[in-house]
Amino acid sequence: MSSPAVQTRADQASAPNGEDALTALVGLVREDLEACNRQIVERMQSPVALIPQLAAHLIAAGGKRLRPLLTLAAARMCGYRGDRHVRLAACVEFIHTATLLHDDVVDESDLRRGRASANAVFGNQASVLVGDFLFARSFELMVEDGSLEVLRILCGASATIAEGEVLQLVIQNDTSSTEEQYLDVIEGKTAALFAAATRVGAVVADRPVAEAEALDAYGRNLGIAFQLVDDALDYSAQQEKLGKTVGDDFREGKITLPVLLAFQRGDEAEKVFWRRVLEEKQQEEADLPHALALMQKHQAFTDTIGRARMYGDKAIAALDGFPDNAEKRALVGVVEFCIARAH
Amino acid sequence: MSSPAVQTRADQASAPNGEDALTALVGLVREDLEACNRQIVERMQSPVALIPQLAAHLIAAGGKRLRPLLTLAAARMCGYRGDRHVRLAACVEFIHTATLLHDDVVDESDLRRGRASANAVFGNQASVLVGDFLFARSFELMVEDGSLEVLRILCGASATIAEGEVLQLVIQNDTSSTEEQYLDVIEGKTAALFAAATRVGAVVADRPVAEAEALDAYGRNLGIAFQLVDDALDYSAQQEKLGKTVGDDFREGKITLPVLLAFQRGDEAEKVFWRRVLEEKQQEEADLPHALALMQKHQAFTDTIGRARMYGDKAIAALDGFPDNAEKRALVGVVEFCIARAH
Secondary structure (H helix, E strand, C coil): CCCCCCCCHHHHHCCCCHHHHHHHHHHHCHHHHHHHHHHHHHHCCCCCCHHHHHHHHHHCCCCCCHHHHHHHHHHHHCCCCCCHHHHHHHHHHHHHHHHHHHHCCCCHHHHCCCCCCHHHHHCHHHHHHHHHHHHHHHHHHHHHHCCHHHHHHHHHHHHHHHHHHHHHHHHCCCCCCCHHHHHHHHHHHHHHHHHHHHHHHHHHCCCCHHHHHHHHHHHHHHHHHHHHHHHHHCCCCHHHHCCCCCCHHHHHCCCCHHHHHHHHHCCHHHHHHHHHHHHCCCCCCCHHHHHHHHHHHCCHHHHHHHHHHHHHHHHHHHCCCCCCCHHHHHHHHHHHHHHHCCC | CCCCCCCCHHHHHCCCCHHHHHHHHHHHCHHHHHHHHHHHHHHCCCCCCHHHHHHHHHHCCCCCCHHHHHHHHHHHHCCCCCCHHHHHHHHHHHHHHHHHHHHCCCCHHHHCCCCCCHHHHHCHHHHHHHHHHHHHHHHHHHHHHCCHHHHHHHHHHHHHHHHHHHHHHHHCCCCCCCHHHHHHHHHHHHHHHHHHHHHHHHHHCCCCHHHHHHHHHHHHHHHHHHHHHHHHHCCCCHHHHCCCCCCHHHHHCCCCHHHHHHHHHCCHHHHHHHHHHHHCCCCCCCHHHHHHHHHHHCCHHHHHHHHHHHHHHHHHHHCCCCCCCHHHHHHHHHHHHHHHCCC
């Protein structure tokens, strides 16, 4: 599954188990993370009981808190000693949770599949409105922080996320989409928040613009790598280990890099197949295994992970200017963690 | 339709035609409004073409621009001579449009009715995501303005709107809801943005807190009156003049004051009727006319408008401390406009 042709920095940095890298990061900012979790629970409260109930469905369900962890570690790597980063990490998690709630709002066809997402349990409207609440609450927290620079970064990221999500909707079911469009989608929907999450670390620490930009580049490239791996995993048996279903993207006709590569490298008969299953959404039981076989044949999976490694390397390189410390090593480790999920 | 028992300030102020009052307000801030409309069109742009397309569907479809008009007039009444209020009026309209888009996201049952709302034309997901974009863009505009006080007011209002909308969802189809819960809903979903829209007028003009609070009270009471009239109109033949459908709230089982009053004043047989149509949503063709007859019998409509007049009076009284000028007279006129819609 790894690309033997290219030995990358991410490979060299690779621990045998990516989870170790995440564990190391959590260990390093444990107190900050606990304070952040307290803020999250405290600030998702409302006299309207359904709001914390629905928010807890998603927030208590765990998740790795990857984005707030990045904010906490970035601030500490920059030598920050205060506690503003805790509140901002909570902001980042609120924005992420709001987008998850809105992502899961399904249209008619998706409803039939009846997943146990928040919208399946509480309904579409409640998911949308609680997402709006978390979004607004996140901005309230930023206003309490009082930095217009932080507000500018996170408001801008929020608008970019929405643009990325809409673009994803536009190119959905369209096999003539380009790799460039796909990259625009994941830079918007995923990488923009990673970039903002790490950039604010430099801002609270009052570091020079060059360091803020370096942390922005780290987060952005990490976010792209993360999403590439995610999109590869959607077609991987590894996914079952994570308690998710293989082929969700396939069934929705979502255009991701593994699909684009297999389509572009396929012969005419294969292109007819892809158009039927993704554009016309005429899918039968044997279609997913066939799709997986075509991806294997064209190295679509391997090459997607290869791209992820390349972006992971860029993320690590962006940290070059920072002095070596435990937080920097942990941020390098996060890149390992993201890529190692594919193994 | 008017309540003859109580002669109110809003009655005394009433022009023969409420539209005249709105026309007067528009005339007074015409240049500001045109600048605001330019900002709206300019700032809803995005490289993702679907965003301005969908936004235009709602924003170009017109609407009265009532909320931005309030911001513009409030700032001018406070003697403000700059142009910050133009951008903030655009923010207010973006927040309003975002909430409209998210309101219209339908659950399965609503979809069958297939209205020509944005979500019917572009789909649920696009409506949610473009709403998110406008919401985020609105905050970006506020950050450009640079006042943390303005940000605090409008972020707070946004969270409150979401709380009001969720509460509305919670009490939907529940005939045991109280008038107090209903008031909480409309204070949240409608009045909070009216209050913020007018309050920021005092803030940009750098007026004392007492004036900001007076304008907040004006907007809040006006918003409550506006929503009460709206909820009455949903059961009124007047509604057809406005190109809307009578009985939308009825079909959704939405709990509004006309319904609550008719239910609470009804005998046991009537309560059985209301529970069947609103809680169990078992509705037949003759049910809406029957519901209208019950409302008539119990003066539910008349008394809803009576309450609206009371809040309209409070709105007008909140302006007492401001010196008489054309903008103040126009803001008084807006109260007339809102109430006169019921005639």
